[in-house]
Amino acid sequence: xTPQVTLKTISKFTGFSVTQVxxxxxxxxxxxxxxxxxxxxxxxxxxxxxxSTARQLQKQRTDTVxxxxxxxxxxxxxxxxxxxxxxxxxxxxxxxxxxxISTQAPNPDEISAYRRMVEGKRxxxxxxxxxxxxDERIKYLLGTSLPFVAFGRSDLGVDFNYIDEDGEAGxxxxxxxxxxxxxxxxGFISAxxxxxxxxxxxxxxxxxxxxNNIPLKQEYIFEGDLTRKGGGKGAKWLLxxxxxxxxxxxxxxxxxxxxxxxxxxxxxxxxxxxxxAGFDDVPPSDIFSLTTLRQPIYNIGRLLCSMLFKLINxxxxxxxQILLKPDLIIRNSTGKPLTQ
Amino acid sequence: xTPQVTLKTISKFTGFSVTQVxxxxxxxxxxxxxxxxxxxxxxxxxxxxxxSTARQLQKQRTDTVxxxxxxxxxxxxxxxxxxxxxxxxxxxxxxxxxxxISTQAPNPDEISAYRRMVEGKRxxxxxxxxxxxxDERIKYLLGTSLPFVAFGRSDLGVDFNYIDEDGEAGxxxxxxxxxxxxxxxxGFISAxxxxxxxxxxxxxxxxxxxxNNIPLKQEYIFEGDLTRKGGGKGAKWLLxxxxxxxxxxxxxxxxxxxxxxxxxxxxxxxxxxxxxAGFDDVPPSDIFSLTTLRQPIYNIGRLLCSMLFKLINxxxxxxxQILLKPDLIIRNSTGKPLTQ
DNA sequence: GTGAAAGCGCTAACAC
DNA sequence: GTGTTAGCGCTTTCAC
Numbered sequence: 001x002t003p004q005v006t007l008k009t010i011s012k013f014t015g016f017s018v019t020q021v022x023x024x025x026x027x028x029x030x031x032x033x034x035x036x037x038x039x040x041x042x043x044x045x046x047x048x049x050x051x052s053t054a055r056q057l058q059k060q061r062t063d064t065v066x067x068x069x070x071x072x073x074x075x076x077x078x079x080x081x082x083x084x085x086x087x088x089x090x091x092x093x094x095x096x097x098x099x100x101i102s103t104q105a106p107n108p109d110e111i112s113a114y115r116r117m118v119e120g121k122r123x124x125x126x127x128x129x130x131x132x133x134x135d136e137r138i139k140y141l142l143g144t145s146l147p148f149v150a151f152g153r154s155d156l157g158v159d160f161n162y163i164d165e166d167g168e169a170g171x172x173x174x175x176x177x178x179x180x181x182x183x184x185x186x187g188f189i190s191a192x193x194x195x196x197x198x199x200x201x202x203x204x205x206x207x208x209x210x211x212n213n214i215p216l217k218q219e220y221i222f223e224g225d226l227t228r229k230g231g232g233k234g235a236k237w238l239l240x241x242x243x244x245x246x247x248x249x250x251x252x253x254x255x256x257x258x259x260x261x262x263x264x265x266x267x268x269x270x271x272x273x274x275x276x277a278g279f280d281d282v283p284p285s286d287i288f289s290l291t292t293l294r295q296p297i298y299n300i301g302r303l304l305c306s307m308l309f310k311l312i313n314x315x316x317x318x319x320x321q322i323l324l325k326p327d328l329i330i331r332n333s334t335g336k337p338l339t340q
Numbered sequence: 341x342t343p344q345v346t347l348k349t350i351s352k353f354t355g356f357s358v359t360q361v362x363x364x365x366x367x368x369x370x371x372x373x374x375x376x377x378x379x380x381x382x383x384x385x386x387x388x389x390x391x392s393t394a395r396q397l398q399k400q401r402t403d404t405v406x407x408x409x410x411x412x413x414x415x416x417x418x419x420x421x422x423x424x425x426x427x428x429x430x431x432x433x434x435x436x437x438x439x440x441i442s443t444q445a446p447n448p449d450e451i452s453a454y455r456r457m458v459e460g461k462r463x464x465x466x467x468x469x470x471x472x473x474x475d476e477r478i479k480y481l482l483g484t485s486l487p488f489v490a491f492g493r494s495d496l497g498v499d500f501n502y503i504d505e506d507g508e509a510g511x512x513x514x515x516x517x518x519x520x521x522x523x524x525x526x527g528f529i530s531a532x533x534x535x536x537x538x539x540x541x542x543x544x545x546x547x548x549x550x551x552n553n554i555p556l557k558q559e560y561i562f563e564g565d566l567t568r569k570g571g572g573k574g575a576k577w578l579l580x581x582x583x584x585x586x587x588x589x590x591x592x593x594x595x596x597x598x599x600x601x602x603x604x605x606x607x608x609x610x611x612x613x614x615x616x617a618g619f620d621d622v623p624p625s626d627i628f629s630l631t632t633l634r635q636p637i638y639n640i641g642r643l644l645c646s647m648l649f650k651l652i653n654x655x656x657x658x659x660x661q662i663l664l665k666p667d668l669i670i671r672n673s674t675g676k677p678l679t680q
Numbered sequence: 681g682t683g684a685a686a687g688c689g690c691t692a693a694c695a696c
Numbered sequence: 697g698t699g700t701t702a703g704c705g706c707t708t709t710c711a712c
Contacts, residue, residue, distance in 0.1 A: 062393065254624065
């Protein structure tokens, strides 16, 4: 273990005070050109690197933002999070800020994980993802003075900064598209309804049916869990109904792909016997020609950080609440129904 | 901004010295039962939360481990990383340790990102993923005294702690399986060959052919980039050859799925006209009945952390180098070749 | 049992 | 320009 090189080391080495060394190294104040050069040279020679913890303590700023991932153990493979983290990370890197990640199942302990980050002053700001109904995390954070941004809206009727995709408009457009193709029996595999986005998406589906005078059938709505398995269950349920749907919309691509798989298994031709659509447009989706709604997750990650960065620096936001319209990507998994 | 509650606050509030408050709160030393209770009560009432930066500075320990993700901009959606981060995060959470993530393209700046974490003393240990040929990161880290573990081996001929999957054995087994089915013309879509694992996997393919007296054809090997697009290019190349392969092995599932897609597009029946296999067993793979090699990425993440945690605490490792054998999962994308 | 004093490595206020 | 002093919030000797 090589002994740490600190300002003190350089101070002793050069004969200048610690203060002066600090000034020279950070570029502040007026330090004579000669001194600066000497100190810089010494720093380089000794291999000085500022201790970020000490700096953090002094500056009361960590140059770190936090993200607590709601994990549920293994098979947490929704590519969604990879993409989001990449976006967040790349943007933060450009500011010289790091990302502190902690994983935590959405249970009563969850808030403690937030407390640890917030009250332990580990981060300058926080990103909340996958907002939920009556989201405790948002309630909690609003009570603190820590800047945060959320990926997702809330039903708390409070004001905070977020980005969200307009799932309602997206699914509405998709449903209308299916209706225009001639579909009347459209099944919907929802995400867990405690997630905010699940409700918006479901609402988009409902609205489209209502607008087109198609009666809502409760049995056409299945609450899935966003996983491959959940999609399979939903498919089995919907395709087992006596009045089998001619089209199925899933709340994310992973479930939609499962539907395709199950449908093919029981001999249905996708895009003909059964239309299938998803949400997200993750990479394997285009491979399987899945009609879906694209959300620019990577860019959302970047955008979240640029908002948060402004909040941390007490700048005003041009748009404190952003709603992005997802793009409908039509591929071959949807088509006209065979039986009208 | 509520003023921070510190030990000093509690000290003033209770009349005890800061030292005694600290002792009572951390459970150290002998503090009379009465004092402890008073202090604990005050801490609770005032809403005290230890400042982790200050603690870090004093203890010279951050309770944080670092991970620098080699990103390449958007579409970084290999579910691989979600799963790995989930495993790492869940394990670290059980130790009360956080994960500091930074993203960085694998370019000359990459080492600076490592330096910032290491020499800025931001982390107690580091996880290196996707090791490369003559990996600069490992060279660098070996020169520091910071504990680290790698996901992947190295060709540097040096000793360090790692976990890796035995890609050579895995692909070897898979290739033998295809050969036993009767395939003689087997194409291989590799990962970028600067990645260590790509070489092992390619070697497994080569060895199997050699052992079975099948001549190696250079044109049967295509170097892909692990993305959907790369897989498509590889498929186009291999299936455009005059002596078209009857089977294609891809170095990861995402590329294998692209092969399936392209093959179907040009009218080939998967598992019959063309056998396709991948590596990883990510979620959508079972949906599409892809024969593949499963690596337990989530558990690898956990294992990496348990090794690292021991290193940080200067405990000995039972197994400083772990090589896991991937499981061959046979599904319907592979079968006997039509033409012998 | 308890408190005073020192120090982790850094920055900032104030002199000169 | 430069050095002295103080302090960020905490833990850890070392006395008593």
